[in-house]
Amino acid sequence: MNFSAMLSQIELKTAPADFRFPTTNQTRHCFTRYIEFHRCVAAKGEESNECERFAKYYRSLCPGEWIERWEEQRENGSFPGPL
């Protein structure tokens, strides 16, 4: 991938402000976006592109370490949320 192609990819865009989480505490915002993505995948199937935006949101909001842990928990079936 060359430099200019990379540069054009950089678009200043991130998870929007969510009226459900108007406070400083955004812990649930990240968690909810993660769940929303996996529910979306469960409902629409892996191939659907509609879920990609939820994935972008949770990746923007959640620390990488948390995502890794949740992925692990989902594999073990011990994920503490409604999927």
Next chain:
Amino acid sequence: MIVLEWLFLTIAPCDAAEPWQLGFQDAATPMMQGIMDLHHDIFFFLILILVFVSRILVRALWHFHYKKNPIPQRIVHGTTIEILRTIFPSIILMFIAIPSFALLYSMDEVVVDPAITIKAIGHQWYRTYEYSDYNSSDEQSLTFDSYTIPEDDLELGQSRLLEVDNRVVVPAKTHLRIIVTPADVPHSWAVPSSGVKCDAVPGRLNQISISVQREGVYYGQCSEICGTNHAFMPIVVEAVPRKDYGSRVSNQLIPQTGEA
């Protein structure tokens, strides 16, 4: 010459703490400007009260003297003065409270959607920054650690205990969302010039939204005692023009994605 040198050395960093500093650092965000304005507003009342109370106190001490005034007046009740000294302080308190609450709530408010999200993750004793807006998978494509530069490795002009190896690069005049969290013990992410001091609490994500108004390098330090090296995990934010931000980010992205 010594005076000149002292002036130059103390004023040079501008957005970092300087020796014997008493005032604020220059504001870089509207939030910090608001904090400074509120401080000055309140100081007006503070000095007013200080002068008034000192005058009463000194006057009372001066006149309450067994030689000058052997039989002091003993007033225990006075309706007029009691009404006055109840209502007047309430009005002063109102003048302090209204701008204070206005600032407090406006600082918390997210008016527009942020353009980028940066995760500032505190560790014992360094910081990790994650830029994950450009990820297309769960693999972290732009994550880096920010360590302080040891005293022996400092170059001329660098500030001791304030300089880091990898700065956080942010675009200026852009709405930023910074997610503050630690991975071990409580830390804090504080940059005085931008008016931010946000505690990092384990298991919780704290959001701050700022918009840096001018390009520059801003220094801050950990503000929550987090262990032995609490003093050695500074924060350096580098605000670059918006058009340069893309190339700065992609420069850091290329080495990692290029291999894949």
